[in-house]
Amino acid sequence: MKGTIMADHSxxxxxxxxxxxxxxxxxxxxRDLAAHGAKAIAIHYNSASTxxxxxxxxxDLKAAGVQAVAFQADLTTAAAATAKLFSDTVNAIxxxxxxxxxxxxxxxxxxxxxxxxxxxxxxxxxxxxAYFFIKEAGIHLNDNGKLLTLVTxxxxxxxxxxxxxxxxxxxxxxxxxxxxxxxxxxxxSVNAIGPGPMxxxxxxxxxxxxxVAYHKTAAALSAFSKTGLTxxxxxxxxxxxxxxxxxWMTGQTILVNGGYTTK
Numbered sequence: 001m002k003g004t005i006m007a008d009h010s011x012x013x014x015x016x017x018x019x020x021x022x023x024x025x026x027x028x029x030x031r032d033l034a035a036h037g038a039k040a041i042a043i044h045y046n047s048a049s050t051x052x053x054x055x056x057x058x059x060d061l062k063a064a065g066v067q068a069v070a071f072q073a074d075l076t077t078a079a080a081a082t083a084k085l086f087s088d089t090v091n092a093i094x095x096x097x098x099x100x101x102x103x104x105x106x107x108x109x110x111x112x113x114x115x116x117x118x119x120x121x122x123x124x125x126x127x128x129x130a131y132f133f134i135k136e137a138g139i140h141l142n143d144n145g146k147l148l149t150l151v152t153x154x155x156x157x158x159x160x161x162x163x164x165x166x167x168x169x170x171x172x173x174x175x176x177x178x179x180x181x182x183x184x185x186x187x188x189s190v191n192a193i194g195p196g197p198m199x200x201x202x203x204x205x206x207x208x209x210x211x212v213a214y215h216k217t218a219a220a221l222s223a224f225s226k227t228g229l230t231x232x233x234x235x236x237x238x239x240x241x242x243x244x245x246x247x248w249m250t251g252q253t254i255l256v257n258g259g260y261t262t263k
Contacts, residue, residue: 189242
């Protein structure tokens, strides 16, 4: 029988790397995978301003009996993705079975007002970092591993003002498809998950009160959400599924948003 058929696709005993794993959704994913039996988890955070939250997440993981480490790195260079993340993870806790990239930056601005520096920064964070994360995951993941990248439900929307955000995330959809074909021979599944507007500081910093009010009613299931928005607790179970028993789904971009948008 083929090795992929006999592979263990549970979370139990697995080694995990989460980029952006210090806080918000990334931190919840780390805690959730720890609760479901992960053996070792490496979390990444971008800058010193997030270190306190990374330390709290690290403490929670260790309290759950998980071998846990944290690394700081700016992932907008390929060298950082290699030297500061995957290589250090392998040296500290071993080759990962699961790699999840939650890193992202949002900008809400008309095209006519967007500067070249803003454009470059958006594509460095959302596109370049994602590409080299996927590359290094393909090199360092164990066979039968799982690779997941966070994108956005705006990939299924027709909207103004988010050209650089949605555009920079759109490329990741194509990276995901290509990587699923290239890594599939090793039993590695590769997917992207696109939440709707989430109840995190990542969302509120860009929106007016009027826009927030609209987004809180825009999903088909908004009335049944505690905030009207997508909550990080709504996304974590889907992440867990895609990096475990959902392995047969690969090369896909899944929009998880309560009916906010669809493709």
